[in-house]
Amino acid sequence: MIVCRTIQELKASLSELRTDRKSLGFVPTMGYLHEGHASLLRRAEEENDVTVLSIFVNPLQFGPNEDLDRYPRDEERDLAIAAECGTDIVFLPSVKEMYPKRPLTTVLVSGITSRLCGASRPGHFDGVGTVVSKLFHLVIPTRAYFGMKDAQQVAVIEQMVHDLNFEVEIVRCETVREPDGLALSSRNVYLSAEQREQAVRLSQSLQMAGDWLYAPGMTAGQLKRNIVSHITESELAEIDYAEFLTYPSLEPIDEQTSTATLEEQTIVALAVKFGTTRLIDNRLFDI
Ligand code: AMP
Numbered sequence: 001m002i003v004c005r006t007i008q009e010l011k012a013s014l015s016e017l018r019t020d021r022k023s024l025g026f027v028p029t030m031g032y033l034h035e036g037h038a039s040l041l042r043r044a045e046e047e048n049d050v051t052v053l054s055i056f057v058n059p060l061q062f063g064p065n066e067d068l069d070r071y072p073r074d075e076e077r078d079l080a081i082a083a084e085c086g087t088d089i090v091f092l093p094s095v096k097e098m099y100p101k102r103p104l105t106t107v108l109v110s111g112i113t114s115r116l117c118g119a120s121r122p123g124h125f126d127g128v129g130t131v132v133s134k135l136f137h138l139v140i141p142t143r144a145y146f147g148m149k150d151a152q153q154v155a156v157i158e159q160m161v162h163d164l165n166f167e168v169e170i171v172r173c174e175t176v177r178e179p180d181g182l183a184l185s186s187r188n189v190y191l192s193a194e195q196r197e198q199a200v201r202l203s204q205s206l207q208m209a210g211d212w213l214y215a216p217g218m219t220a221g222q223l224k225r226n227i228v229s230h231i232t233e234s235e236l237a238e239i240d241y242a243e244f245l246t247y248p249s250l251e252p253i254d255e256q257t258s259t260a261t262l263e264e265q266t267i268v269a270l271a272v273k274f275g276t277t278r279l280i281d282n283r284l285f286d287i
Contacts, residue, residue, distance in 0.1 A: 001083045003090045010091050010138060014052075017088060022049040026141030026168075028132060031055035032072040032186035033081045036176040040145040041085035043173060052139050053082050054091040056098060060106075061127025067276075072189055091139070098134065106130045109156045109163070112250045116152050116269050117280065120240050125156050132157055133164070141168050149175040149183050151267055151282045155248035175281070177203060183281045195274035198234035202270050205230040205242075206283040209268045213259050213285060220244050221255030223268075231272060240271035240278060247284055262287045 004010040018024060025044030029037050033055075044051045055078055062068035075092070082090050107129035112118070118125050136144070146154050158170050176184050181203030182196075191199060205227045212218055212226050228242050244253055247267035269282040 001079070001087055001090060003079065003092060005092050005094065006097055007093070007138060010089070010093075013089050014139065017050050023142040024048055024050045024052060024139065026052045026054070026135070026139045026144045028054045028056075028135050028144065028146075030057045030071065030186065031078050032074055032189075033078045034176075034184045034186065036147055036149065036184040038081055038085050039176050040147060040173050041082065041087055043171070044143070044145050045086040047171075048142060050089070051085075051087045052089045052091065052141065053087045054093075054135055054139070056091075056093055056131065056135075058098075058127055058131040059095055060099070060103075060130055061124050063121055063123065066121070067187070067190075072186055091135075098131070103130065107133045107160060107164075109159050112152070112155050112159060112248070115245065115250050115252075116241060116243060117271065118152065120271060125153070128153060129156060129160050133160070133166075136166050136168055143169045143171050145171045145173055147173050147175060148284070149185070149281065151247065151269065151284065152250065155250060158248065181207065183279075185279065187277055187279065190277040191274060195236050195277065198236050199272075199274055199279055201231045201234050201237060202272055202279060202281040205270070206268055206281060209283060210285070216260075218259045219255060220253040220257045220259060223259060224255075227268065227270070231270070236274050238273040240273055241269070242272075243267075243269050245269065 002013045004013055025048030027040045027044050057071050059068055106126050108126045109129055113125040154172055161170055180200045182199050209227055212223050224242055224244050231237050231239055245267055247265045266285045267282050271280045
């Protein structure tokens with residue numbers, strides 16, 4: 001496994017490994033790898049000749065009062081996991097390497113970024129679009145692997161790839177969960193024991209939403225209220241959003257709409273704070 005810290009090193013390594021017909025699978029991350037990241041890496045390794053992992057905590061996608069400075073990092077462990085998953089190249093640039101100066105060009109996907117995390121975290125998806133564009137230009141992957149835990153991010157990247165004609169196939173990967181259902185996240189380490197216990201309510205409510213959705217007489221508004229009341233039974237949970245939208249267009253569904261009449265794919269998307277830790281989770285429904 002080759003570890004590259006500069007763009008020049010990355011380009012040199014890629015040109016050695018990538019001969020004409022080799023396919024390249026790319027997994028962009030912010031590090032502190034867990035089994036969710038590992039599942040993306042393994043899939044990339046299975047489906048491509050060469051696997052590239054990037055680890056970069058991208059300051060552009062953090063707001064001023066977010067956790068950029070305390071975002072967990074463990075390079076040694078990350079490299080061990082990457083090697084175990086059969087990664088060929090790890091790109092680990094510094095902030096200076098990626099942004100020698102604050103960029104004047106950013107990639108902004110409009111519309112679908114106005115809701116959910118785009119509304120709660122202004123500028124977040126501009127940071128994501130910009131860094132993923134840069135990484136795609138540097139790595140030139142055949143396929144790039146993204147987790148559906150960040151379903152809005154997947155919708156944004158797919159839109160960007162379509163609009164800007166990036167020649168990359170975006171591969172949607174299933175959310176990996178703890179045995180009790182909590183979606184794996186690098187941020188789960190912030191949770192106290194009590195918060196961790198109550199955090200299971202996110203995935204529980206998504207499970208229950210699957211039953212509620214098909215209950216006779218259920219409306220979009222009632223579905224949301226059921227979800228909110230299940231989560232707020234935990235006194236430590238503070239809901240940032242609990243939305244029921246179309247996916248991937250992320251259009252709101254009128255509260256009165258009977259769920260039995262829905263004709264497109266939908267998403268229940270949640271962002272819930274436990275103290276200062278903000279967790280997200282979601283579930284897609286094919287009707
Ligand atoms: P992050 O390091 O949090 O930016 O995540 C890097 C990639 O891993 C993104 O495509 C995430 O959606 C994906 N990812 C994060 N958590 C999970 C999970 N629990 N299951 C599957 N993929 C995940």
